[in-house]
Amino acid sequence: MNQTSQNPTTPNPLKFRASFIALPLICLMATIIISAIFYNQLPDNVTFRFDLNGSPSGEMAKTSFIALMIGIQALLTFIAYVTTSAIGNIPTLRDNADKFRFSPTRLLALMGNMPAIIQFIMAYILIDAIVYAKRAEHLAPFWIVAVAILVIGGAITLFYGLPIALKGYKAIMSVEEKKKE
Numbered sequence: 315m316n317q318t319s320q321n322p323t324t325p326n327p328l329k330f331r332a333s334f335i336a337l338p339l340i341c342l343m344a345t346i347i348i349s350a351i352f353y354n355q356l357p358d359n360v361t362f363r364f365d366l367n368g369s370p371s372g373e374m375a376k377t378s379f380i381a382l383m384i385g386i387q388a389l390l391t392f393i394a395y396v397t398t399s400a401i402g403n404i405p406t407l408r409d410n411a412d413k414f415r416f417s418p419t420r421l422l423a424l425m426g427n428m429p430a431i432i433q434f435i436m437a438y439i440l441i442d443a444i445v446y447a448k449r450a451e452h453l454a455p456f457w458i459v460a461v462a463i464l465v466i467g468g469a470i471t472l473f474y475g476l477p478i479a480l481k482g483y484k485a486i487m488s489v490e491e492k493k494k495e
Contacts, residue, residue: 330395330399334425334427335391335398336423336426337429338391338426344437345433345440346384349380349383353380356379356380359374359375361443368455370452386436397425398422420478424475431471434463435460
């Protein structure tokens with residue numbers, strides 16, 4: 315008799331998890347919910363761009379605006395998913411996940427959540443447009459909010475990412491050196 319041995323598959327610690335892209339998913343869902351709630355309350359043309367004085371300088375049809383906001387959020391979430399899935403399947407990383415001096419899952423979570431920085435900026439544009447449509451008041455200038463989000467996002471990325479990157483580089487180099495021997 316020819317029996318095939320059935321070895322239980324070992325769990326892949328780098329297999330995709332929703333936590334790898336939690337912030338992009340939250341931003342996407344929040345954009346969809348906010349858009350659905352306020353869509354009927356928006357005028358046919360939505361003002362979404364303002365000059366330095368806070369005066370309206372650009373508008374778009376509300377359907378196009380909402381589709382663009384949701385579309386960009388969905389695209390960024392998809393990119394985060396593809397990136398974390400692909401990197402989790404790199405053989406050097408996947409096959410040696412337990413040997414590294416850093417947590418590859420933490421690296422994937424950091425990388426997968428980085429698009430949320432851009433998504434928060436897009437969410438501000440959506441909220442600013444809704445507030446302007448309902449109250450004719452412009453929130454803070456876009457550039458101030460964008461710079462603040464980028465600085466905060468960069469600081470968080472640097473704080474969590476630099477130790478991972480340094481340890482990861484050393485770990486990958488040590489694995490490659492062992493393969494050469």
